[in-house]
Amino acid sequence: MEIIGWIAAGLTTISFLPQAIKVLRSNETSSISLWMYSIFSVGILCWLIYGVYLKSSQMIISNLITFLFAVIILRAKVKNG
């Protein structure tokens, strides 16, 4: 069952890459929610801490990378509105 954790971590983490590329390429973020990415970024930091507690490598690695993507999208939103 550990493999399901890796697939889950891989998919939800990598899913933010096309969104990050899209906003960086287009500089267009009008339909992106500022509230979503603000709350989401803080939440991902909490998942990271919880993953350390659960000793789940899947959660630690995926939340580190997801946090990076979320901050890229959040930064683009703040910049472009």
Added chain:
Amino acid sequence: MEIIGWIAAGLTTISFLPQAIKVLRSNETSSISLWMYSIFSVGILCWLIYGVYLKSSQMIISNLITFLFAVIILRAKVKNG
């Protein structure tokens, strides 16, 4: 430490609500990535299965609700382009 799991689950789950409201109200999804929400929805289903395996109520409840929000946003994207 269980409380951190609940805070994490609460924040990342609720973060998708303002995004869902935004796309439903505006019918505007041009800067939303179709790839992101397609991959993300499948990934969240995998997290749900992994949460059942870990017996983590936080993961099960939050991923059920997140899946609902993700499908709402994905459906709006498919409809509005």
